[in-house]
Amino acid sequence: MADNILTVTEQTFTDAVLKSEKPVVVDFWAPWCRPCLMMAPMFEEFATEFQDQMAFAKLNTDENINISGRLGIQGIPTLIFFHKGREVNRVIGYESRDALRRHIQGVLAVA
Numbered sequence: 001m002a003d004n005i006l007t008v009t010e011q012t013f014t015d016a017v018l019k020s021e022k023p024v025v026v027d028f029w030a031p032w033c034r035p036c037l038m039m040a041p042m043f044e045e046f047a048t049e050f051q052d053q054m055a056f057a058k059l060n061t062d063e064n065i066n067i068s069g070r071l072g073i074q075g076i077p078t079l080i081f082f083h084k085g086r087e088v089n090r091v092i093g094y095e096s097r098d099a100l101r102r103h104i105q106g107v108l109a110v111a
Contacts, residue, residue: 005047006057010067016057018085023111024055025104028071028078030062035094036077042097046104053108081107 008016017024027043029036047056061068061076081089089107
């Protein structure tokens with residue numbers, strides 16, 4: 001995993017995501033999820049490209065079931081975009097590189 005991607009857990013989620021100064025996108029994933037693994041290289045690419053504008057984080061749903069349940073994660077991969085402690089966008093399922101870029105740019109346009 002890229003150095004500029006945070007690994008968040010139930011213990012670090014509030015500080016790392018909800019209290020972040022800049023927008024954050026969290027990738028809710030699991031190691032057995034093939035679409036999650038297919039999307040991972042794009043997530044890493046965008047984490048580098050947009051690192052000055054947005055924070056990128058990953059949360060393993062198998063290891064953090066309470067927060068996954070609290071946020072209503074029912075399928076993975078799920079990307080949730082947060083800004084100022086609030087959810088501003090949610091993407092469920094595999095997305096193409098262009099679609100992911102549009103989601104990121106859309107959140108940055110209103111952040």
